[in-house]
Amino acid sequence: MITEWTTKLRYLPYENWPAEQIADIKKNIANSHWRLGYHIQPSTGLMNDPNGFSYFNNQWHLFYQSFPYGPVHGLKNWTHLTSNDLVNWQDHGPILLPGDAQDSHGAYSGSGIVVDDKLFLMYTGNVRDKDWVRHPKQDGAWLDKNNQLQKIATPLIDQVKPGFTDHFRDPQIIEHDGQYYCLIGARKKDDTGHVLVYQAPKVTGPWSYKAELKFTDEPMGYMIECPNLVFIDNKPVLIFCPQGISQDVLKHQNIYPNAYVVGEGFDWDKFEFINPSTIKNLDEGFDIYATQAFNAPDGRVLSISWIGLPDTTYPSDVEGWAHCYSLVKELKLIGGRLYQQPVVENNQLVEATIDSKEIAPQTKISATISGLEGTIVITTEEDEEIKIIIDAPNGKILVDRTKAGIPFATDFGTTRGFEMAGEINQVDLYLDNTVFELYVNNGELVFTGRIFPKGKKFFAESDLPIAKQRLKKIY
Template sequence: MNKIIYKNKMEFQKFETYTYVEDKHVSYLKQLEDFVQKSSFLPHYHLYPKTGLMNDPNGLAYFNKQYQFFYQWFPLEPHHGMKHWGHYKSSDLVHWEDKKIALIPDEEYEKNGCYSGNSIEKDGLLYLFYTANYKTPQGKIPKQAVAIMDKVGVIQKSKKNPIIDGAPEGMSGEIRDPFVFKRDGSYYMLLGAKDEHEVGQLLLYTSQDLIDWVYQGIISLPIDKGYMLECPSLIQVEGKDVLIVSVMGLEKEETRYQNQFSTIYLVGKLDISNKVFYEEYSDEVDSGFDFYASQAFYGKNNVPMMVAWFGCGQQELPSDKDMWKHGLTMPYELKLKQNRLTHFVASELLEQFKKKQSFHNEKITTKSNTYHLSFEVCNHKDEMSIKFGYLKDYWELKFDFNRDHISVDRSNLDIPVDVQNGKIRKTKGLNKNRYQVDVFVDNSFVEIFINEGEKSFAFRAFNMTTQHHDVIFGWEAIGEIAYYQAVGF
């Protein structure tokens, strides 16, 4: 029998880790959803779980004239449990319809969860690829599966699942996160993996029909692959291949790889025949505390885009007590700038920040907890900082022009956030004396972009009231502030 915990007149049930949602849970989930809506930390323009824990974005697509955003989800509790797929859809990236659960792990081959994957359209159908998590006392047996969604929205798992069963020679049972793409008339699948020597690898499969897959081998990558590669994405941006991978086990550096896990991009060319990625430039995608497992996809009019999990690893957050955890980043449009991948807020969402107000002051006070602040930082002195919050409860954005470093410091927050993984995140600057800075605050979600996404920081900060922030520059700053106007969902 489930253990019941009483809090604020809401009865919280306790579940076994590998519990999947059934009809008997519907009433409880509705109560839980009502409870979550009372949380003071909820965002307005970031997608979040209506209950429980959200992590990796999955199956991102522009299909049937709508954006389809799927995501890993444990609906019953705010921690990593049995993974389902949730589903939001939107025609404009602003107004979202919650389609609830898309995939329930109720088949034997996926008895430990429906894990991450991507989607691809074929013959008017959207093929949703995912890892069927299957554990045994001897270890994992990797299995890949597919479900197919029609234009009405009906999703059916393939009767031929698992479409890939087991590991190639030399690989461990840690193989996951299929990313399928089409090139030169054939379909290809990338899979993140760990080999028998505890080294991360990127595997390649091919197919003609998206069902029968043939193993091709390991793709050679010119980067440190840690002990595991996850969540690969491949997308073309301005005629070049961009490969994005999430890496476990990278050694921390002063200005890179400071999170528990890191997400890396490579710009160049994937040579499928020789299974080599030729790199022209690579870097960490984001330098904040809460960015991982990103997925690239083509949006409306074939615009290259990306969304990431607004989280990283195992974390305890203040929102846990409100029975929800994590979210997704804003949708980004991808561009190249001197071979550097940039990501900035999708234009549809950016347009919702209206009633812009100019300022020229050392301090401003915002009028709400959902705003976009835009300003320039010029090299007036070697070190410059901007504080966001209140006298004894603030986070800080810092520019060290002497050392060419940019950092975010959460040391002075009244509510500590994930302090065991550090309070400061730092990245190497762009060797410039002037930066364009865009700060998006969405209650407890913060995203900062330097020079429209040449550098970025995504992170959580729980120092928001329903009224305002004080923003203290320490110099006569010139900029604009705009507030989010639309009702998202």
């Protein structure tokens, strides 16, 4: 296994890698007890941002940014996934490959939109010159009904807007009243984060700058990544990642937060939120970032998140793979707050009720706890534990992974807590071996995190009334 990742290795063309590199990683993965049962995970190497989430040709499509040769950021491709039900995903392998003039050093994040009988993909092409100066390009590609991809050789947006740096990426493409718009995360030369909006009559262009998205008067740190604008009950919701945002603007505990803002309305001419809310955390847990959401044709607003963080080392790195995705969630607005709920299709994962203290690595634990105080503890045979401490009447909850296995990201703490405005009445915990998703009050609050226990057996105990269900292992 490679332990010293030089720039040359990270950007080595795919055809120059020996076949043994992938084979060695697969051997490690075959012996790993940290792999997941029903969360999307990489076949090898790094899984980064979710991209191109869409519904096309009677299937759900998703792409993951991938560096298949190791658990590091290198020469990235888009790897293609399809599903009939948002739960069982088929991995078709890398499809959007880097190496052409417009994406010579990587296919970075982007989105997808259906146009006639094809899926159009818009993404950032990472281009470096001989002096290693970055020249980001916003590129396009077409996917047909046979899952054949054709890249567009000429960049759709070739230059960074004057006054901005080379941190100019992650286009989200949307359509309104016959016009196409793309939102791009950007860093200004004064080190402030912004979302820039471009407009075109067709997805292939010509694209021209329209405006800066106006959604807050607060400073948004030094860079905004992964902007996603969706509409729930006709209200705009922006999901984004403000790097370097002040704690005075958004209290957060992770290295970088994934945030959202809701407006009462939207001005399409000015690209401006009407009466925007304060900025809130999308997830109060440990490991959520780069969430991608879209307005699906069935009327739902769906999202999926990267369970991983930039600039963070994870224990599975030593096995040659890193990260995974959340369950697909449906987004709703209730009382002005964003609710996230696992899509109803996840109900098919339930296999059986568990009556014993020992639980499966893939287990759902539910508790109706109105008026109660108590703790849910998941342990292993190695005396590891993750604790969920709940004071339901006062709306307080604390998730503690201090003793949950091999420590990581400890500079940012090993507990996460939140005090809600009202009472807690329901919690649902989805455990999948080394990842957990905790949904409070049917998704009013979500805590997501990774754990890397040495133990292989799990046990659940609580002084609260809990119900346990074994879930399918589909991967």
